Amino acid sequence: MNPKEAAALVRADATVRILDVRTVSEFENGHITGAYNVPLDQLNEHAPEIRAAAGPVLLVCQSGQRAQKADALLRAAGMSNVRVLAGGMQAWMAAGQPVRRVRARISLERQVRIVAGAIAAIGSFVALFAWPQAAWIPALIGSGLVFAGVSDTCAMGMLLAKLPYNRGAATCDTESIVRQFVAHASESRQ
Numbered sequence: 001m002n003p004k005e006a007a008a009l010v011r012a013d014a015t016v017r018i019l020d021v022r023t024v025s026e027f028e029n030g031h032i033t034g035a036y037n038v039p040l041d042q043l044n045e046h047a048p049e050i051r052a053a054a055g056p057v058l059l060v061c062q063s064g065q066r067a068q069k070a071d072a073l074l075r076a077a078g079m080s081n082v083r084v085l086a087g088g089m090q091a092w093m094a095a096g097q098p099v100r101r102v103r104a105r106i107s108l109e110r111q112v113r114i115v116a117g118a119i120a121a122i123g124s125f126v127a128l129f130a131w132p133q134a135a136w137i138p139a140l141i142g143s144g145l146v147f148a149g150v151s152d153t154c155a156m157g158m159l160l161a162k163l164p165y166n167r168g169a170a171t172c173d174t175e176s177i178v179r180q181f182v183a184h185a186s187e188s189r190q
């Protein structure tokens with residue numbers, strides 16, 4: 001569902017729950033007002049509880065890829081009332097839809113590009129000026145990026161997501177968030 005359709009659905013139906021499956025840091029950087037944050041890496045363990053939620057659920061991530069994975073996971077758990085925000089938060093913001101920001105941060109995608117680029121550049125300079133065998137470093141980084149693109153998984157992104165900087169201001173109490181998500185009825189969004 002595109003951002004315009006998603007915004008109309010959220011406005012028209014107060015029972016719609018928005019489940020954001022990005023990291024806590026990404027969520028704090030900007031999310032749809034009223035969204036609940038359950039990172040994708042924690043979703044599987046909470047799928048049975050989330051499945052108990054009545055009403056439609058809109059899945060959101062940064063670009064739509066993790067939300068697609070969350071959709072498959074929740075459907076496999078028996079939940080059929082889920083929709084994916086096509087293009088994720090990137091498309092939502094590009095469409096001019098409102099965003100609630102807790103704390104501005106560098107996105108995980110940009111962090112991956114910065115770290116991969118830095119490692120490749122350093123490896124290249126070391127290979128050119130000091131140790132020719134260091135040419136393997138940018139070759140491995142490039143191969144890793146190709147694999148990430150083909151497989152739609154990013155080991156570097158998963159590692160960076162575990163850093164304290166990307167964990168958020170406070171520890172994410174996923175169990176409490178899931179309880180609130182399931183209990184959500186037609187209360188107003190904050």
